[in-house]
Amino acid sequence: MSFDVATLRRRSINVLTENGLGLCTRCEARHIGLCDALHDDDLHFLAGVARQGTVEKNHVFVTEGDAARSFFNINHGTAKLYKDLPDGRRQITGFVGAGDFIGLAADTHYAFSAEAIEPVRFCRFDRVELRAIFGRFPEIERRLLEVASHELIVCQEHSLLLGRMTAIERVASFLDVWLHRAPPCQGSGITLNLPMSRSDLAEYLGLTIETVSRALASLRKQGVVAVAADHRISILDPARLSIIGQAAA
Amino acid sequence: MSFDVATLRRRSINVLTENGLGLCTRCEARHIGLCDALHDDDLHFLAGVARQGTVEKNHVFVTEGDAARSFFNINHGTAKLYKDLPDGRRQITGFVGAGDFIGLAADTHYAFSAEAIEPVRFCRFDRVELRAIFGRFPEIERRLLEVASHELIVCQEHSLLLGRMTAIERVASFLDVWLHRAPPCQGSGITLNLPMSRSDLAEYLGLTIETVSRALASLRKQGVVAVAADHRISILDPARLSIIGQAAA
DNA sequence: CGGCTATTTGAGTCTAGTCAAAGCCTGTGG
DNA sequence: CCACAGGCTTTGACTAGACTCAAATAGCCG
Numbered sequence: 001m002s003f004d005v006a007t008l009r010r011r012s013i014n015v016l017t018e019n020g021l022g023l024c025t026r027c028e029a030r031h032i033g034l035c036d037a038l039h040d041d042d043l044h045f046l047a048g049v050a051r052q053g054t055v056e057k058n059h060v061f062v063t064e065g066d067a068a069r070s071f072f073n074i075n076h077g078t079a080k081l082y083k084d085l086p087d088g089r090r091q092i093t094g095f096v097g098a099g100d101f102i103g104l105a106a107d108t109h110y111a112f113s114a115e116a117i118e119p120v121r122f123c124r125f126d127r128v129e130l131r132a133i134f135g136r137f138p139e140i141e142r143r144l145l146e147v148a149s150h151e152l153i154v155c156q157e158h159s160l161l162l163g164r165m166t167a168i169e170r171v172a173s174f175l176d177v178w179l180h181r182a183p184p185c186q187g188s189g190i191t192l193n194l195p196m197s198r199s200d201l202a203e204y205l206g207l208t209i210e211t212v213s214r215a216l217a218s219l220r221k222q223g224v225v226a227v228a229a230d231h232r233i234s235i236l237d238p239a240r241l242s243i244i245g246q247a248a249a
Numbered sequence: 250m251s252f253d254v255a256t257l258r259r260r261s262i263n264v265l266t267e268n269g270l271g272l273c274t275r276c277e278a279r280h281i282g283l284c285d286a287l288h289d290d291d292l293h294f295l296a297g298v299a300r301q302g303t304v305e306k307n308h309v310f311v312t313e314g315d316a317a318r319s320f321f322n323i324n325h326g327t328a329k330l331y332k333d334l335p336d337g338r339r340q341i342t343g344f345v346g347a348g349d350f351i352g353l354a355a356d357t358h359y360a361f362s363a364e365a366i367e368p369v370r371f372c373r374f375d376r377v378e379l380r381a382i383f384g385r386f387p388e389i390e391r392r393l394l395e396v397a398s399h400e401l402i403v404c405q406e407h408s409l410l411l412g413r414m415t416a417i418e419r420v421a422s423f424l425d426v427w428l429h430r431a432p433p434c435q436g437s438g439i440t441l442n443l444p445m446s447r448s449d450l451a452e453y454l455g456l457t458i459e460t461v462s463r464a465l466a467s468l469r470k471q472g473v474v475a476v477a478a479d480h481r482i483s484i485l486d487p488a489r490l491s492i493i494g495q496a497a498a
Numbered sequence: 499c500g501g502c503t504a505t506t507t508g509a510g511t512c513t514a515g516t517c518a519a520a521g522c523c524t525g526t527g528g
Numbered sequence: 529c530c531a532c533a534g535g536c537t538t539t540g541a542c543t544a545g546a547c548t549c550a551a552a553t554a555g556c557c558g
Contacts, residue, residue, distance in 0.1 A: 083409045085496040091409040104398050111402040134391070141390060142383070148397035149353050153360040155404040156342045160332045162411035163340040163455030167514065198537060206412030211514055213538055229523060229537095247334045416546070447505060460546055462506055478505095478555055 023047065029075045032099030037143040046140070049133065050123040055079070055116040062114035068106035070124045074098055077120035078195040081105075081112045082203065092204040093155065095196060103127070104148050118195050162206045165247060170205040171215040173245035175225065179235055190235040197231070219244075272296065278324045281348030286392040295389070298382065299372040304328070304365040311363035317355035319373045323347055326369035327444040330354075330361045331452065341453040342404065344445060352376070353397050367444050411455045414496060419454040420464040422494035424474065428484055439484045446480070468493075 024030055024043050035043055050073075055061045062072075064083060074096055081102070082092040093112060096102055102122075105111045134141040161170055178192055194201075202209045216233075219225045224241050226234040235241055243249050273279055273296050274289070284292055299322075304310045311321075313332060323345055330351070331341040342361060345351055351371075354360045383390040410419055427441055443450075447458045454461065465482075468474045473490050475483040484490055492498050 083405060085409070085413060087496060089413040089496070091412040093405045093408050105401045105405055106398065107402070112405060135387070138384070138387075138390075141387075141394065145390065145394050145397060148394060148401060149356065152354045152397060152400055152404060153356070155401060155408065156332060156354055156360060159342050159404065159407055159411055160334070160340040162408055164334060164338040208515060209537075210516085210539085214514090217538075247336060247338070457547060458505075459507085459548085463546090466506075476505095 023052070027075055029073065029099040034073055034099075034101050034140070034143055034147065036099075037139055038137070042137055042139065045133075045137070047123075049129050050125055053122050053124050055120040055122070057116055057119055060113060060115045061120075062102070062110050062112065064110055064113045066110050068103065068108060068110045069127060071101065071103035071127055071130055072114075072122045072124055074100045074102065075121045075123060077116060077118040079114050079116045079118075079120050080196065080200055080204075081114050083112055090203045091206065092200060093158070095200075095204070101144070101147050104144070104151060117197075117200060167205075167207055167211050167215045168218055169244060169247050170207065171201075171212060172219060172224070172241050174201070174205060175233065175235065176238075176242050176245035179238065179241070190238065191228075192233050192235065194231045194233060272301070276324055278322065278348040283322055283348075283350050283389070283392055283396065285348075286388055287386070291386055291388070294382075294386070296372075298378050299374055302371055302373050304369040304371070306365055306368055309362060309364045310369075311351070311359050311361065313359055313362045315359050317352065317357060317359045318376060320350065320352035320376055320379055321363075321371045321373055323349045323351065324370045324372060326365060326367040328363050328365045328367075328369050329445065329449055329453075330363050332361055339452045340455065341449060342407070344449075344453070350393070350396050353393070353400060366446075366449060416454075416456055416460050416464045417467055418493060418496050419456065420450075420461060421468060421473070421490050423450070423454060424482065424484065425487075425491050425494035428487065428490070439487065440477075441482045441484065443480045443482060 024035065024047050025040070027035070029035055030043075035046075038046060052075075053061075055077075061079075062081075076098055078095055078097045079102075080092050081094045081096060082090050084090050095117075096114075102114060103110070130140070161173055165173065175192065178194065179190065182192065196204075198209045198212055202212045205212065207215075216225065216227050219241075220227055222240070224235075224237045224244070226236055228234065273284065273292050276284070278284055279292075284295070287295060301324075302310075304326075310328075311330075325347055327344055327346045328351075329341050330343045330345060331339050333339050342354075344366075345363075351363060352359075379389070410422055414422065424441065427443065428439065431441065445453075447461055451458045451461045456464075465474065465476055468490075469476055471489070473484075473486045473493070475485055477483065
């Protein structure tokens with residue numbers, strides 16, 4: 001993995017020069033997340049302090065406890081954020097995709113680790129540099145506060161799931177949320193194409209892979225979902241899924 | 250809603266006039282949390298837009314789903330923040346005390362409820378008003394971002410506890426954190442005076458009251474703690490408590 | 499000294515975890 | 529094109545940790 005600053009800087013400058021208006025206008029994440037809050041002019045300034053990077057699948061690009069030098073804005077792909085216990089038990093705290101901002105859960109050191117579960121492209125920002133331009137672009141700081149608030153809401157929702165929901169409710173809740181987050185792909189019915197493995201799912205939901213599997217089997221037998229290969233799951237009864245996932249039965 | 254600068258200044262002056270240097274200088278939370286980030290002059294301005302309030306024990310002062318009109322800064326006492334499922338299952342997401350800031354977990358509506366577990370005094374801020382003075386006092390906004398980041402770290406830590414720790418580890422972790430948060434009171438040994446009931450503890454730790462009780466009994470039998478009446482718990486072996494609470498054995 | 503509530507303890511149950519094996523997909527190479 | 533190796537997923541049998549229901553005990557307050 002080549003992250004040395006010189007290379008990144010050269011790459012960034014090249015891209016800006018090559019593209020005139022820059023990489024941003026064509027970026028998948030241009031109109032979501034942090035960047036959506038900025039006008040083209042401001043965005044070009046921000047692009048000037050961004051270093052683009054990529055991570056291969058299954059590679060860790062943030063390690064808990066490391067000095068927190070960067071923020072990341074995901075442009076493409078999916079990553080998992082997690083915390084480990086000394087004996088290897090792991091809790092995935094979230095999945096992030098295009099438009100998502102990473103790095104708020106840190107003071108001087110990262111409080112989480114991040115690993116790509118699909119090839120990831122991101123813009124990296126030096127934390128000190130970014131903080132320095134807050135004065136110039138208060139919209140960025142404002143937006144980050146919004147992002148942090150939203151993360152907090154999502155995390156507390158997740159606490160409710162981990163602390164109080166049954167296995168089936170957890171799985172249903174996850175599918176329900178994912179259904180509303182990702183635009184349902186492929187025509188026939190509503191089919192989700194989940195990028196994560198059963199193991200990731202289990203570590204996110206505070207369960208084991210076997211229990212996740214059994215919960216999906218139960219939802220299948222109830223006619224709520226159909227489980228296909230390749231991480232694809234069809235939602236046959238979205239209304240019922242939502243009721244189960246919100247424990248509103 | 251009137252938050253033009255003239256009005257704010259006038260109101261501010263009134264408070265200052267009435268109280269001399271004002272309520273802030275004598276406030277228990279003057280040098281912690283949000284207010285600690287401000288100089289006396291700025292603080293007096295902030296005090297001008299604050300409305301003081303009190304809540305009796307066992308009274309709810311924020312209800313999940315209500316329009317989010319205020320932020321709160323706790324000056325005294327302790328409250329629990331929580332989320333409920335439709336059937337009554339409850340997850341407490343945190344306890345807040347003097348110096349803690351409440352209300353970030355909200356967009357247009359509160360994502361949580363809050364109830365006093367001790368008599369509470371707070372300063373209330375109108376969200377719109379507070380946002381309006383961000384431009385004038387960027388330190389406030391900066392500080393709120395720090396607070397939100399810290400909340401996020403704490404919440405993710407809590408997710409790890411809820412998703413992956415055993416009952417005994419959860420209780421030990423809680424006591425360990427509380428030990429480092431609250432200054433150990435009373436001379437003989439290290440004794441915590443917890444303001445919350447077993448029920449609150451259980452709802453915070455994702456357990457039942459019986460399981461919390463049994464976990465405490467286990468820690469007692471191991472010689473780690475001594476459980477006294479009136480919510481007092483003595484820590485006999487802080488090192489061992491910490492090891493168990495971090496699953497580092 | 500009661501009455502009330504909070505907490506602890508006990509007995510049995512159940513959900514989810516553990517261990518083990520079978521099935522299924524994917525990708526590779528003959 | 530098919531056979532096979534490897535990993536991922538599902539299913540099964542059993543166990544264990546936490547929950548439920550129930551009763552006893554201990555504080556708290558009048």
